[in-house]
Amino acid sequence: MKSLWNNDEAAKFALSNNDLLALRVYTSRLLGQEPALVLHGGGNTSVKASATNLFGESEELLYVKGSGWDLVTIEAAGFAPVKLDVLKKMAQLEQLSDSEMVRVQRAAMTNPNAPNPSVEAILHAIIPFRYVDHTHADAVVTITNTENGEERIRQIYGNRVLIVPYVMPGFILAKKIYALTQDIDWAPLEGMILLNHGVFSFGDDAKTSYERMIELVTAAENYLEAKNAVLAPPPATAAAKENLLTLARIRKSVSALKGAAVIAQLNTTPESLSFASRADVVGIGTRGPLTPDHVIRTKPTPVIVGDKPEEDIVRYVEAYCEYFERNTDGQLTRLNPAPCWAVWPGFGVISFGRSVKEAQIVSDIKDHTIEAIQMAELLGGWKALPEKDIFDMEYWELEQAKLGKKGNPLTLQGKVALVTGAASGIGHACVEALYAQGAAMMALDFSPTISTLFGKKEIRSMLCDITFEENVQRAVESTIRHFGGLDILISNAGTFPLSERIAEMNPDTWDYSLAINLTSHQQLLKACAPYLALGVDAAVVMIASKNVPAPGPGVSAYSVAKAGQTQLARVAALELGELGVRVNVIHPNAVFDTGIWTEDVLEKRAKHYGMTVEEYKTNNVLKTEVTSKDVAALACALVGPLFAKTTGAQVPVDGGNERVI
Numbered sequence: 071m072k073s074l075w076n077n078d079e080a081a082k083f084a085l086s087n088n089d090l091l092a093l094r095v096y097t098s099r100l101l102g103q104e105p106a107l108v109l110h111g112g113g114n115t116s117v118k119a120s121a122t123n124l125f126g127e128s129e130e131l132l133y134v135k136g137s138g139w140d141l142v143t144i145e146a147a148g149f150a151p152v153k154l155d156v157l158k159k160m161a162q163l164e165q166l167s168d169s170e171m172v173r174v175q176r177a178a179m180t181n182p183n184a185p186n187p188s189v190e191a192i193l194h195a196i197i198p199f200r201y202v203d204h205t206h207a208d209a210v211v212t213i214t215n216t217e218n219g220e221e222r223i224r225q226i227y228g229n230r231v232l233i234v235p236y237v238m239p240g241f242i243l244a245k246k247i248y249a250l251t252q253d254i255d256w257a258p259l260e261g262m263i264l265l266n267h268g269v270f271s272f273g274d275d276a277k278t279s280y281e282r283m284i285e286l287v288t289a290a291e292n293y294l295e296a297k298n299a300v301l302a303p304p305p306a307t308a309a310a311k312e313n314l315l316t317l318a319r320i321r322k323s324v325s326a327l328k329g330a331a332v333i334a335q336l337n338t339t340p341e342s343l344s345f346a347s348r349a350d351v352v353g354i355g356t357r358g359p360l361t362p363d364h365v366i367r368t369k370p371t372p373v374i375v376g377d378k379p380e381e382d383i384v385r386y387v388e389a390y391c392e393y394f395e396r397n398t399d400g401q402l403t404r405l406n407p408a409p410c411w412a413v414w415p416g417f418g419v420i421s422f423g424r425s426v427k428e429a430q431i432v433s434d435i436k437d438h439t440i441e442a443i444q445m446a447e448l449l450g451g452w453k454a455l456p457e458k459d460i461f462d463m464e465y466w467e468l469e470q471a472k473l474g475k476k477g478n479p480l481t482l483q484g485k486v487a488l489v490t491g492a493a494s495g496i497g498h499a500c501v502e503a504l505y506a507q508g509a510a511m512m513a514l515d516f517s518p519t520i521s522t523l524f525g526k527k528e529i530r531s532m533l534c535d536i537t538f539e540e541n542v543q544r545a546v547e548s549t550i551r552h553f554g555g556l557d558i559l560i561s562n563a564g565t566f567p568l569s570e571r572i573a574e575m576n577p578d579t580w581d582y583s584l585a586i587n588l589t590s591h592q593q594l595l596k597a598c599a600p601y602l603a604l605g606v607d608a609a610v611v612m613i614a615s616k617n618v619p620a621p622g623p624g625v626s627a628y629s630v631a632k633a634g635q636t637q638l639a640r641v642a643a644l645e646l647g648e649l650g651v652r653v654n655v656i657h658p659n660a661v662f663d664t665g666i667w668t669e670d671v672l673e674k675r676a677k678h679y680g681m682t683v684e685e686y687k688t689n690n691v692l693k694t695e696v697t698s699k700d701v702a703a704l705a706c707a708l709v710g711p712l713f714a715k716t717t718g719a720q721v722p723v724d725g726g727n728e729r730v731i
């Protein structure tokens with residue numbers, strides 16, 4: 071572990087108003103940058119400083135990390151200012167409930183708009199150093215999660231640290247340390263090791279406290295190396311097997327138990343693959359989490375899936391419910407029992423989440439967990455905390471509060487979509503509308519602009535000419551590989567050929583229109599169908615055209631293809647309906663905010679009909695302009711719950727067309 075302290079950088083921070091707090095922000099971010107120290111909201115830091123209040127009186131305050139802030143991005147506003155004497159008094163109480171603790175800490179803040187102080191605020195307050203840093207360093211926790219962990223810690227640190235056996239964080243931990251330290255001299259101490267939990271370091275200046283953390287963790291890393299408890303790079307030779315249909319089945323099964331669609335991220339890195347393929351993975355993989363606070367993200371254990379993944383997942387859920395019943399006091403409400411990650415021997419590791427972000431957090435924690443487990447095995451055996459301690463943490467209301475108040479989920483949260491013709495017009499609008507409703511997706515287009523258009527983890531894009539069947543297959547497989555399944559297909563890509571009457575039809579015009587406007591949709595549907603059948607309330611929307619019910623002269627190449635696409639959708643509604651997949655058709659008309667309709671073309675067309683551009687754009691029964699966004703909103707509705715019981719329908723979005731009506 072290297073110190074990232076840089077005098078010039080530190081000086082830049084310290085120039086700002088409150089120097090002590092500014093340096094606290096600086097070194098907190100240094101800790102946050104290192105995932106082997108803290109992950110996703112883990113760890114906390116504080117600084118003690120005096121401030122002058124409104125009445126000119128000086129007050130001693132503890133600025134402690136506020137809940138909901140991440141160390142890597144924390145700002146001064148992320149630290150809650152709490153009166154130090156109140157916190158110190160709280161440590162002397164015999165008993166204090168969690169809700170009382172939160173209430174009194176909040177009442178002792180000098181800024182009511184600051185976030186809630188960390189659950190470790192009291193502990194930070196009683197440590198008699200100006201700066202206190204706390205992490206869940208992998209190396210330290212790995213060593214403490216073994217047989218004889220405490221003895222090993224003693225060997226490594228001697229009297230440099232205070233060693234604290236595991237107890238619940240919060241008031242109980244603060245109280246325990248308060249009792250342990252009544253008669254000791256803090257001065258020679260550099261930190262504390264909390265068994266099965268993490269490390270505290272402290273000092274009277276920011277640099278000392280931070281660098282002590284680095285030194286303490288480095289000592290643990292050196293110990294692991296000296297004991298040969300370091301993982302060799304996994305063999306790169308073994309490639310993961312691939313079974314995308316089974317992956318989609320696993321996702322469907324987890325979604326069903328979760329009661330909502332999830333993203334399933336398959337990780338096939340050599341590290342994940344070699345862990346998943348260990349002969350002893352069932353034994354070592356299910357003993358418990360790396361640190362108890364991971365449990366809210368990952369549950370105590372992953373599910374190990376084999377040849378019959380659905381049965382494995384059901385058994386996992388039963389075991390989770392039994393674990394709950396064994397440990398509940400009868401007052402608690404059981405959390406959703408679906409697994410958060412899966413070990414899939416031979417194939418890799420899968421992380422689940424209601425969003426790509428959530429699945430990624432699980433995946434990051436899993437990476438650190440599987441490394442620690444295997445290192446601890448080399449050190450004499452991985453030993454997680456007893457089940458009861460894990461349970462208490464999982465069901466601790468203050469820990470659950472970290473996950474934030476969950477509002478109503480978005481309509482398409484956790485759904486996976488595939489959109490063609492996604493770089494412009496209706497396809498582009500569909501991508502944005504689906505994203506806004508919570509879906510993750512693959513966006514395809516044959517325009518190279520697609521690769522830089524979206525820039526979001528939830529939207530993967532792929533350059534793809536969908537008239538080639540193998541390209542389509544590859545794109546569909548890539549979607550499954552990244553998100554675990556497919557629920558929504560927006561079959562949109564199309565072309566509007568030059569107007570040619572039947573007598574003068576150029577065969578190339580005809581063939582090209584049929585290839586893009588009809589055959590590509592058929593090939594795409596064929597490639598998607600097996601995955602849609604394993605989707606969560608799966609639905610297809612074909613973007614067809616007003617030309618189907620109301621064709622015009624000179625556009626047979628277009629109208630015939632679109633009529634064929636519509637008929638394809640109707641047959642698909644019949645065939646896929648048995649599998650629970652809905653197929654509906656949208657007939658847009660006169661959508662002018664697309665690539666082909668430049669101002670110039672619009673003016674010419676309007677003039678041709680003796681209209682102004684405005685009149686031409688709103689030439690329909692409702693006298694309204696139809697935009698790509700309108701079509702996308704309808705597509706989103708059709709794949710959502712509103713149309714859950716509609717299939718085989720053709721819905722116009724054209725402002726009303728007399729010939730269609």
Ligand code: ZN
Pocket residue numbers: 113204205206239267268
């Ligand atoms: Zn902690």
